[in-house]
Amino acid sequence: MRYTTAGESHGPEEIAVIEGIPAGLHITQADIDEQLARRQQGYGRGERQKIETDTVTFLTGVRHQLTLGSPITLNVHNDDHNNWSKIMAPDDPATSENTLRKVLRPRPGHADLVGGMKYRHHDDLRNVLERSSARETTMRVAVGAVAKKLLSEIGVDVHGFVVNVGPAKSDLNDLTKYHDLNELRLVTESFPTRALSAEADAAIREVIDQTKRNANTVGGQVQVMATGMPVGLGSYVSADTKLDAKIARAIVGINAFKGVQFGGGFDNAEKFGDQVMDEIFWDEKRGFYRGSDNLGGFEGGMTTGEAIVVRGVVKPIPTLYRPMQSVDIDTHQDHKASIERSDTTAVTAAAVIAEAMVAIELAKAVLDKFDADNIDRMKEQVERYRDEIRSF
Ligand code: EPS
Numbered sequence: 556m557r558y559t560t561a562g563e564s565h566g567p568e569e570i571a572v573i574e575g576i577p578a579g580l581h582i583t584q585a586d587i588d589e590q591l592a593r594r595q596q597g598y599g600r601g602e603r604q605k606i607e608t609d610t611v612t613f614l615t616g617v618r619h620q621l622t623l624g625s626p627i628t629l630n631v632h633n634d635d636h637n638n639w640s641k642i643m644a645p646d647d648p649a650t651s652e653n654t655l656r657k658v659l660r661p662r663p664g665h666a667d668l669v670g671g672m673k674y675r676h677h678d679d680l681r682n683v684l685e686r687s688s689a690r691e692t693t694m695r696v697a698v699g700a701v702a703k704k705l706l707s708e709i710g711v712d713v714h715g716f717v718v719n720v721g722p723a724k725s726d727l728n729d730l731t732k733y734h735d736l737n738e739l740r741l742v743t744e745s746f747p748t749r750a751l752s753a754e755a756d757a758a759i760r761e762v763i764d765q766t767k768r769n770a771n772t773v774g775g776q777v778q779v780m781a782t783g784m785p786v787g788l789g790s791y792v793s794a795d796t797k798l799d800a801k802i803a804r805a806i807v808g809i810n811a812f813k814g815v816q817f818g819g820g821f822d823n824a825e826k827f828g829d830q831v832m833d834e835i836f837w838d839e840k841r842g843f844y845r846g847s848d849n850l851g852g853f854e855g856g857m858t859t860g861e862a863i864v865v866r867g868v869v870k871p872i873p874t875l876y877r878p879m880q881s882v883d884i885d886t887h888q889d890h891k892a893s894i895e896r897s898d899t900t901a902v903t904a905a906a907v908i909a910e911a912m913v914a915i916e917l918a919k920a921v922l923d924k925f926d927a928d929n930i931d932r933m934k935e936q937v938e939r940y941r942d943e944i945r946s947f
Contacts, residue, residue, distance in 0.1 A: 556922045558698045558915070562631075564688035565639035569631040571694040573701060575922055576616070578624030579930040582704050587611040587629065590700040590907065591693060597903025598747040599720070599763040599773075602896055603690070606635045611697055624928060629697045633690070643685070658684055660881045662892040664873030671884060680884065680893075689810040689901060692908045699911020702918035708930060709937045711783040711917060712736040715910030716743035717750050718866065720775035720902050721766065723758035725751035727778075736782055749777075749906045767899040772871040774811070775902035779913045781852070781863040785937060786944045788858045788920040797856025798920050805912040806867045811901065812909075814868035818851025833861065842945040858920075860944075865913055869905045872897055 556576060562569035591609035609631050616627030636643065641653045658680040661667035670676070670683030703713055714736040718725055729751045733739040743749045746756035748763075766773040789798025799817055806815040823831045833845035845861050852863035874897035881892035898904075925940070926932040 556702075556915075556919045556927070560691055560694035560698070562633070562691060562694065563643060563685035564690035565633065565635055565685060566643050567633060567636045567640075569633060569691070569694050571629045571698050573616070573627045573629070573698055575927055576622050576624070576627055576701060576705065577922070577927050577930045577933055578622055580622040580701075580705055580708070581620055582617060582622060582701060583620050584611055584613065586704055587697050587700040590696050590703070590911065591631065593744070594693065594696045594904050594907045596747070597749065597901075597907075598760055599767075599898055599900035599903060601898035603635065603898075606638075607633070609693055622930075627701065629694065629701075631693050631697065642681075654679060656681060658893045658895070659883050659885050660878075660890045660893040661884065662873045662875075662895075663879050663881060664870070667893075668881075668884075677884065684895065687810070689904075692810060692904070695809075695915070696908055696911045699908075699914045702911070702914040705918050705930075706781075706783075706914060706921070708934055709783070709785075709921065711781060711921075713779065713781040713910055713914045713917065714740045714743070715749075715777055715779040715906035715908075715913075717748055717759065717902055717906050718776040718778050720748065720759045720900055721762045721773040723755065723762040725755040727751070736780060739780070743906075747903070749903050763899050770876040771899075772873075772875060772897065773900045773902075774869045774871040775900065775905075777867050777869065777902060777906040777909050779863075779865045779867070779906075779909045781913060781917060784852070784858045784860070784863060784917060785921075785941055786858055786860040788917075788924060789853070789856045791855035791857060798858060798916065799851075799853040799856055801919070802863075802865055802913055802916045805916045806865060806909055809867070809905065809908050809912060811870050811872060811905070812867050813870045816851075816866045817853055818864050819849045820851070820866055823849065833859070842947060863913070863917075865909070867905070867909045869902050872899075872901055 558573040560571045588610050595604045612630045614628035614630050616623055616625045642656050666683050666687035667680045671680045676682040748756045748759040750756040750759050790796035803815045831849050833847045837843050848861040852861045874895050878892040883890045925936040
């Protein structure tokens with residue numbers, strides 16, 4: 556499985572093309588729209604989400620709610636394009652009118668300046684901003700929805716929630732209350748902040764409100780968990796076959812993500828070996844299992860069969876309504892950075908995007924190992940493999 560996305564934030568359309576999804580997977584527009592809506596919701600989101608109601612159209616690869624095995628093209632229309640059709644016009648030459656919204660003062664922390672230097676956009680950093688905008692994550696969530704549907708066929712569940720926004724934190728001990736990810740999902744999705752408890756939700760909302768009053772932005776951390784993955788996906792044999800490394804890359808590849816950890820992650824650096832390794836047990840029913848999950852479901856780049864636990868660090872959004880110091884690319888004079896519409900925080904949406912990215916990497920790993928032509932054959936192979944692993 557592989558995919559690509561295309562689209563500018565204020566261009567007419569967002570597109571994704573996915574190759575390598577087996578034939579016969581049941582998928583509907585509603586499956587994808589549900590995930591797109593989750594990405595749009597969340598405390599601290601900006602005005603753009605009031606303009607858009609993201610809904611997907613299948614352009615290719617799906618017939619009568621079943622995948623055909625051919626490339627799947629997903630399309631989401633940018634409703635805001637109506638307000639930008641002149642400025643984003645692909646086939647009109649530049650005029651004084653359609654270049655009115657020029658961006659000349661790069662925002663520290665955004666792709667503006669380096670992107671402009673690299674692509675030689677001397678005259679308008681909008682040519683960078685339009686693609687580097689997090690609007691593109693709409694399509695990653697759409698692709699992730701297809702991946703999640705595939706994973707659900709073999710009993711794999713994936714869910715993302717918010718650990719903290721600035722100083723306001725969820726208590727991760729609360730995780731032990733839940734038997735499975737669906738129970739966890741019902742709780743975190745009931746809060747507009749995707750926090751783990753009502754107390755954390757209130758504290759996070761307070762931080763976001765205060766940040767908004769200060770015309771500032773705030774970052775945080777999100778955690779994605781996945782259960783039900785077969786043992787032994789990914790491999791220790793080469794650096795580029797390690798599945799945890801692929802997930803790390805996918806997470807840090809999300810706009811504004813600056814760090815990633817598995818299980819105890821950075822805390823493990825302050826511990827000793829016997830506090831970190833997950834002891835091995837065996838029983839008739841489960842076969843081999845671990846007494847803990849400090850390594851976040853991976854050993855040697857391979858799934859252990861324990862829950863996959865991935866944490867991502869999201870920096871604050873760089874577009875500030877009280878902008879920081881910058882330099883005008885035309886005059887080279889000091890100037891405050893440009894202001895584009897911004898969110899106070901995108902951490903609540905980031906949980907959904909990170910969830911999608913983990914789902915995509917897990918689906919790729921499944922399709923690398925098992926039959927990728929037909930969903931029923933894939934499922935049979937996964938079952939046979941699981942039996943074999945249980946009897947080890
Ligand atoms: C976003 C859409 C963008 C921004 C935001 C996230 O739309 P617009 O630029 O029209 O407001 O609201 O992206 C950023 C703040 C950014 O810096 O990339 C979205 O759909 O998630």
